[in-house]
Amino acid sequence: MFGNAINHGLLFNHLPELILHASKGIDSYEDLFVKLSRVIKEDQNITCDHQIFRKARAGALNYEEFESYLNVRAFDIDINEITPAELQNQGAWCLLKGAITESMAQLEKEEDYSFHSYWDFLSAHCDLEHDIIKKLRETKETRVAHRFIRQWLLIDKPNLISPTTEESSVYLIRMVMYWAALFELYEEIDYGAPDFSILEKVTPQATGKKSSGGLSLSSECMLEAFKARWSKDNAKRKGKWVDLYRDIVRKRLKDPDIDGPSVKAGSAELVDPDTCAIKKRFERWRKGKQLFSMEDVRKDLLILRYRYAETEKHHCIRPFLFVNLFTLTQVELKNHGVAADTIVEEFSHYQSYKQLVKKRFAYFQQTHQLKY
Structure with missing residues (x-):
């Protein structure tokens, strides 16, 4: 079920694989399947040993079995009606x-129309991707x-035949920024803040x-x-890093849900906490x-403002997936010899992609159609 085809696409090219790497807490598609099953079935005892x-893992699972096991309808069509030709049009858009x-x-039962409109907007992007994969397969x-x-990623001279390293980097960065802009559109709707952005503050x-x-x-x-x-x-x-580390360690020691019973006030551990481990993680x-795991974020960052038990599904965790994705992209490109100036220049256009997505969303809300 989770073959290489699941990464195919132009707008969502390798989205599943990149998201897996960026999520830090998921090791493979099968691991994702296990964790998704635990959430949907509300059973934390589900393990990867199940048949x-x-x-x-053996690649023998089909979509019908997947849907039946989770008791969800992942697609708007009957799996039994999918033709062999249509199977060739699968890609990242499927997941x-x-x-x-x-x-x-x-x-x-959600009354806020904006959320329904947002998911329809994102779904329309999936349909768009399906159609271009089909057209490419037919026309070659x-x-x-x-x-x-x-048209869709605003790359003036795309080159998919024999791209240079720089051309490949431009495509990757702009595609990832488009995903991030789609994500932050959701955040804007959720917060009711039209100019909300965390990611704009963390471009390289x-x-x-x-x-x-x-x-x-x-x-x-x-x-x-x-x-x-x-x-x-x-x-x-001018707060010092060492003082920040101490505050984090103290908060962790005082929280009974992180490392066992909380440390008593006045103990030597609180007066002069050991910051070696947290310093190494920050470095x-x-x-x-x-990359940041969701547990890292909860235990080492959010702990300064919230008790650990309060942050299992905290909204502040969400942007870190894309912080990781941005970082992962930058590290990979740097390792492949892409100049720092090129990476910085490309990511500096992130605000433009946010505005592009918002413009397309506004048009979609009025017409129920995507327009580049």
């Missing part, structure tokens, strides 16, 4: 469409793909330092913004050697 997951269908099912004309990318910056490859990654930008907010909250104009995050 259906072994079948998925996204399934997730959208499940999300919309949970909104049946590269110019069709180039025109599509030029040029440093000019050889030690960092001339690049301050999105993960580092996020941590700098986090530290600045902590300093502001604590009236510390790895800053350098892109480690």
Whole structure:
């Protein structure tokens, strides 16, 4: 079921694979299936040893069995009616469409029209992707793909035949930024804030330092913004990193749900906490050697404002998936020799992609049609 075809696409090219890497807490498609099953079936005892997951690992699971096991309808069509030709049109849009269908099912009684409209908007992108995959399969004309990318990702001279490293990097960055803009459109609707953006504040910056490859990654930008907010909250104009680390460790030690019974007030551990471990984690995050896991965010960042037990499904966790995705993209491109200036320049256009998505959404709300 989860073959290579599930990553095919132009607008959502390799979205499942990249999201898996960025999620940090999911190791494979099968692991995703297990965790999705636990949530939908409300059973934390489900393990990968179950027969259906072994079948998925062997590549023998079909969509009908997948839907039957989870008791969900992932697609708007009867699986039995899918023709062999239609199976060739599958791609990354399939998993996204399934997730959208499940999300919309949970909104049946939701009165806010904007949420319904948003999921319809995202679903229309899946249909768009399906149609272009089908057209490419039928025509086998590269110019069709180039025109599509030029229109939908605003890449002036796309090159899918023999792209240079820089051309590939432009395509990847702009595609990822488009996904991020789609995500932040949801955040704007959820918060009721039309100009809301976390990701705009964490686009990579040029440093000019050889030690960092001339690049301050999105993960580092996020941590700098986090530290600045902590300093502001604590009236510390120039708060030091070591003081931030101490505050985090103290909060963790006081929280009974993290590392067992909370430490008593006045104990030596609270007076002079050991910050070696948290310092190393921050260093790895800053350098892109480690991505943020959702547990990391809860235990080491949100803990400054909330008790651990309060953050299992906290809205502040959501942007970190895309902070990871931005960072992952930057690290991979840097490792493939893409200049820091090129990476910084491309990501500097993120605000333009946010406005592009908002413009397309506004048109969709009026016409129920996508327009590039």
